Amino acid sequence: MITTVTLNPAIDKTVEINSFAVNSVNRISSVRLDVGGKGINVSKVLLNLDGRSRAVGILAGKAGEYIRQYLDEAGIENDFIFVPGETRTNLKVVDQTKHTNTDINEIGLEVTAGDMERVKEKVLRDLDAHSVVVFSGSVPRNVNADVYRQWIEAVNKAGARTILDADGELFKQGIEAGPYLIKPNIHELENWLDRKINTMPEIAATARRLMQQYGIAVVVVSLGEKGALFVNQDGAIWAHGICVEVKSTVGAGDSMVAALAYALDAGYSWEKAISLAVAAGTANVMTAGTEPSSLAAVQELEKQVTWEYLLDDTKIEVGM
Numbered sequence: 001m002i003t004t005v006t007l008n009p010a011i012d013k014t015v016e017i018n019s020f021a022v023n024s025v026n027r028i029s030s031v032r033l034d035v036g037g038k039g040i041n042v043s044k045v046l047l048n049l050d051g052r053s054r055a056v057g058i059l060a061g062k063a064g065e066y067i068r069q070y071l072d073e074a075g076i077e078n079d080f081i082f083v084p085g086e087t088r089t090n091l092k093v094v095d096q097t098k099h100t101n102t103d104i105n106e107i108g109l110e111v112t113a114g115d116m117e118r119v120k121e122k123v124l125r126d127l128d129a130h131s132v133v134v135f136s137g138s139v140p141r142n143v144n145a146d147v148y149r150q151w152i153e154a155v156n157k158a159g160a161r162t163i164l165d166a167d168g169e170l171f172k173q174g175i176e177a178g179p180y181l182i183k184p185n186i187h188e189l190e191n192w193l194d195r196k197i198n199t200m201p202e203i204a205a206t207a208r209r210l211m212q213q214y215g216i217a218v219v220v221v222s223l224g225e226k227g228a229l230f231v232n233q234d235g236a237i238w239a240h241g242i243c244v245e246v247k248s249t250v251g252a253g254d255s256m257v258a259a260l261a262y263a264l265d266a267g268y269s270w271e272k273a274i275s276l277a278v279a280a281g282t283a284n285v286m287t288a289g290t291e292p293s294s295l296a297a298v299q300e301l302e303k304q305v306t307w308e309y310l311l312d313d314t315k316i317e318v319g320m
């Protein structure tokens with residue numbers, strides 16, 4: 001069973017503004033609302049991949065009720081605690097003229113230590129060696145940045161595998177617990193390294209350093225339209241990006257994480273996991289907002305995934 005943990009869910013409000021400009025009045029040409037937050041997106045994509053998951057986390061207010069109702073109606077098992085306040089709304093500005101996506105994310109709720117204990121109990125419930133727990137996204141504003149480290153340690157103790165998709169201090173501390181798989185995008189990896197990365201071998205070397213230093217089994221570095229670098233103990237594979245028409249890049253990383261969780265749960269081969277992950281990420285950018293793509297669309301894209309094995313002296317510029 002896969003458990004997704006969303007400590008800071010959101011309603012994603014995606015607005016289309018062509019030629020979006022700061023310091024001026026912008027007119028919205030379309031609006032859509034999606035239930036979101038990284039773990040919830042992972043559960044939505046898993047459902048469309050024909051996978052089962054249990055979504056756990058923290059909700060509040062009318063937006064929280066809306067999210068719970070969506071999950072219930074979609075048939076996604078969920079076990080959220082409700083706290084006072086209101087679940088945040090995150091604004092996503094899509095500009096089809098300038099081909100930009102701008103995320104404006106609210107900080108989110110405040111919670112108590114007791115709330116966090118209740119969620120932790122739900123996360124740790126019924127775990128065994130077949131379980132996969134996905135920790136992704138930001139956390140309530142007053143929660144300590146060591147939360148993923150502590151919870152990953154607890155899940156590791158239960159013998160289950162963990163996936164971490166977080167940024168900044170949550171990533172930095174979370175990796176210290178030795179998650180099974182991490183999926184930073186290139187910018188998150190650069191944040192951790194505190195410098196720019198210019199070539200593919202540099203990404204691979206950084207991934208290997210993370211694996212050796214923290215006992216991480218798999219590092220997947222997503223590179224937006226350039227695809228992703230997949231590193232495990234057998235080596236590094238650069239899966240190329242697939243050129244598609246982009247509607248919204250929001251949730252592409254979550255789709256990739258969902259596919260990786262699905263592949264782990266199903267015991268897929270490394271190559272099959274890679275093609276599913278790239279296909280799921282690519283399919284996501286072809287839909288509006290964070291609407292998950294159909295299984296048929298993902299399967300069609302899987303046929304188009306190509307990759308190359310990376311040798312240490314391969315000189316490929318990332319140029320991002």
Ligand SMILES: Nc1ncnc2c1ncn2[C@@H]1O[C@H](COP(=O)(O)OP(=O)(O)O)[C@@H](O)[C@H]1O
Nearest residue numbers: 185222223224225227228242252253278281282
């Ligand atoms: N513009 C794009 N064109 C084609 N594929 C994309 C594009 N953006 C993302 N993807 C696919 O989705 C995956 C995850 O996207 P990325 O933007 O790197 O993650 P994140 O959302 O975490 O920043 C990429 O590795 C790639 O396969």
Ligand SMILES: O=P(O)(O)OC[C@H]1O[C@](O)(COP(=O)(O)O)[C@@H](O)[C@@H]1O
Nearest residue numbers: 036037038090137138251252253254
């Ligand atoms: O918790 P954070 O880091 O604020 O991110 C939440 C946002 O990330 C998303 O899950 C999208 O994430 P990705 O584009 O990285 O896949 C949105 O649905 C949500 O608004």
